[in-house]
Amino acid sequence: LGFLPRASARAPAPALFPTPASPNPAMKGVDEEMTGIDPANLALGVLCFALGVVVPCAMELAAGSPRLLLLPLGAAVALVVALCTDGGGSEKIKVGLSMANKWTDSTSVLVVGIPAGMLSLPLVVYGTKALLGLWAVPLPFLAAYAFYELVYLATASAPTTDFLDFKDPALARRWSARKIPICILYEAFCEGKVEFKKDLLETLEEHRCEFIDWRPTFTIIRFLIVQAFPWLSTSFKSLVATKREIADHYDRGNDFFRAFMGPSMVYTCGVFHGGRAQTLEEAQFNKLSLVCQKLRVEAGDAFLDIGCGWGTLARHAAKYYGARSTGITLSAEGRKWCEAKNALEKLTDKVSIVYGDYRELPQKGVGSFKRIASIEMAEHVGLANFQTYLGIVHALLEEEGTFLMQVSGLRKGATWQDTEWGLFMSKYIFPGADASTPLNWYVLELEKAGFEVQSVETIGRHYSHTMRTWYSNWVANLPDMKKTYPPFLCNLWHFFLGWSVVAAGYGSATCYQIVAHKNTYTFPRDAFISPDPLKPTPFNMPADKADAFPE
Secondary structure, three states, X not given: OOOOOOHHHOOOOXXXXXXXXXXXXXXXXXXXXXXXXXXXXXXXXXXXXXXXXHHHHHHHXXXXXXXXXXXXXXXXXXXXXXXXXXXXXXXXXXXXXHHOOXXXXXXXXXXXXXXXXXXXXXXXXXXXHHHHOHHHOHHHHHHHHHHHHHHHOOOOEOOHHHOEEEOOHHHHHHHOOEOEXXXXXXXXXXXXXXXXXXXXXXXXXXXXXXXXXXOOOHHHHHHHHHOOOOOOOOOOOOHHHXXXXXXXXXXXXXXXXXXXXXXXXXXXXXXXXXXXXXXXHHHHHHHHHHHHHHXXXXXXXXXXXXXXXXXXXXXXXXXXXXXXXXXXEOOHXXXXXXXXXXXXXXXXXXXXXXXXXXXXXXXXXXXXXXXXXXXXXXXXXXXXXXXXXXXXXXXXEXXXXXXXXXXXXXXXXXXXXXXXXXXXXXXXXXXXXXXXXXXXXXXXXXHHOOEEEEEEXXXXXXXXXXXXXXXXHHHHHHHHHHHHOOHHHHHHHHHHHHHHHHHHHOOOEEEEEXXXXXXXXXXXXXXXXXXXXXXXXXXXXXXXXXXXXXX
């Protein structure tokens, strides 16, 4: 993920908002991604050579024997199957199938179409040579390129210039009077080749279908094929790979995240139980209190927040509910923030922060917990490791304890618009966060791991309103961010936050709060029908609201 600045590019600093010692390195754009010898291009080249040259040549040598002809064909099938199962493609395929209701749904088309296209390559090359001769082998490739450029990308007419200001003449010639594919739009926007004439969010929310085409382009297909290679895939979740993934994203700089999350420093969905007029800080306070109340946190309870980020929930549980809180994070910058905030709020004796991966918890001697929360962290676990993750939660949870998992979800029966948002997020924002699925998958996994699901609440619309406040904050702070961070990254975040408001608002994406406990005969289920109901909302913040998230 060459366009993300690495943590190593930043000088260590004890402050909550460290400033880069030097400008961040230039980010890698799409034009650079498609050229040059980098590991992805090299892997794609080797795959194309194997399927387009080696296998057809072997078929030619075996042409005299039908049985021998099956050997190279079988090898091609075995290669593609290996990439789709043992390779990194498995996670993406499972997510795609979890989102589909029919084989004609968008994710099903990708799951079937990409492997089928790979397998057709040697057959097309061999068949063309057999029918027309060696000279004709390039013809199918030229025909495919012509079809892609002249037919597939011949989108419907649209008044695109009513909404976009093209800075690149080539893009203007191609798309000024046609619907622009969404992949080309966000890539061009991030590279500064196109701008929105009005506010980005307003345009996407009200006019997106008037000038955007939702079909995938070659760059996104390339990304999915690259995911099949184990050494390139973001879906492999070794400890080293996971630490690198978290560092790439979360160690970018606390000032970067403060620019849109505000003083609460909570990177998850808020809850606007007091109405949409509430501030972001009120919504996040609501969410933190709602989590604690759904878990039934009481004074003295051992509380664990897995993937605690900047530690806000762990501090909230200790400060307002009397819990003995532990948080675990893989972000070095986040841990520094947590420790500084614990000292600021005089909570060092009530809140401890552990640096590490969730898989390391059993070895860290943290003990057991009455209440465990995992707020939008489980998506990063990956589908293959989800039972491992839930198994660790099950082992750490006391017999009468409760577990709340808040997770981002996706629409079941996804359209191309839904799928494009998910692919954008997977490629640019949260690479490797494959365990983001429709609700039924999470419930099944919890039950397989020995949990009983007590309640589920969908808060996706709240996520849309949370994102709207993040978007407004980011736009207000964008000039300052561009002084510190690469234009590609700043533009990317602008697009991500704006599009996410729309995606969460209309159901492409959503968010679930799932409360569960061990599915035993002895669990005191009457606790959930206690005569003491949940406190009415909105939750009461301190009289001086700044005290809720002091800085």
